[in-house]
Amino acid sequence: MPSFSTIAAFSLSLVQLVSAHGYVAGIKVNQGSWIQGANPNWYYQPAGTAPKTPGWQALNQDNGFVSPNAFTTADIACHKSATPGQTYIAATGGDILTFFWNTWPDTHKGPVINYLAKCSGECTSASPGSLSFTKISESAWLSGSNPGTWVTDTLIAQNFTSDFKLPSGLAPGNYVLRHEIIALHSAGSANGAQSYPQCLNIKVGGSGSTALPSGTPATKLYTPTDPGILFSLYTSFSSYVIPGPKVWSG
Template identity: 80%
Template sequence: MPSFSTIAALSLPLVQLASAHGHVAGIKVNQGAWIQGADPNWFYQPQGSVPETPGWQALNQDNGFVSPDAFSTADIACHKSAKPGKKYIEANGGDTLTLYWNTWPDSHKGPVINYLAKCNGECTSASSGGLSFTKISEAGYLSGNNPGTWVTDTLIAQNFTSDVKIPSGLAPGNYVLRHEIIALHGAGSKNGAQAYPQCLNIKVGGSGSKSLPSGTPGSSLYTSTDNGIIFSLYSAFNSYPIPGPAVWSG
């Protein structure tokens, strides 16, 4: 399989490379077979004309973001006007999912945050506004300042990939993984942070017995004035408060 850096270079005009954002183009479970993610350009395509995937489709043809003034809407859950994926990633508690972004700009430094929501029935017919999310992992600032080194730099260095572990012992069922990057290059100003939520359906198997806590609706995860949503990347600092609820100890 070609590297995503190669794909990005071949598929985007040079004038776009400096400003291109990204989306989750594919997934592997425990470094197994490639699973196709959602392509934003499929959003308006007739049903049956594009592959069915676990990735949620969104009104996101520019690989764009959800801004803080929309954090109180359902758009922040799984991106703008999100429609559920039609298939599932099959995994067990303790498995590691590797998420492959098609590209990511090095200027867009910030945290990578992962949440799970239990579906009431099939995730393939769920509504993003009806999901409640539990944070299962997070990473952000690593070292330095102005702007410093961040987990997004690690993602780029690892061929645009990010790993997330399904909590060990998680009870079987249908879940939505909410995988998100928050870019902070404009976050020193009001409404300047950029959220890039990506949702994928997961069917968890195995014999685990741990249930997720009740969780938080997407529209209540953040406010536009939270620490970590407003943050001056181009200043002196030695820490960063990752926004949202605490990570579930599980």
């Protein structure tokens, strides 16, 4: 029978492993004031006690992920059992948004992808299944192989930050921004890829007139056998196909 100290050490290692995964703790627009995201620990707070922020809350207290066998469920939209953020980030087409992850492990290499969905009314009352997403930007493999250098390495080197530009001329309105990392360290096996979608509400102002395309429902973004989902990171490779629809040029 294992000793108490052995069990305690094993439990601690599990806590450390879980806590290594991250979430978007905040965001800045054009390097302006800090806007708080959604802390997973708020999910179970009594109604009305959690801070009101643009970030969508999720059943993500383990800083976990959405696996490929859940790609056909609403969880892939904004994470597990997500509920909408209750405020908005104010921005204008062409603004640079910087996402601040609380942490990210260097073993979790993979693409960083950004989507937008237009809300029918207020995003604060939207449901994950009602959103259709248009891919706005993507980045992934940079060089090398087994495992190579990835955009997630850049995110770590930039103090766990990632930049995203809102399309210039984007028409005013209420949008949900879906910011996602897909970790590939276990993606060589079926159901091994790990999706970490993070959603935030954005209220776009200005005088832009370019309408966002209708987009793709989150449940149709990926399949478990897409070449960018079922991918052997720890082999020799010379390319990587980023999953999901094509980037909208605007």
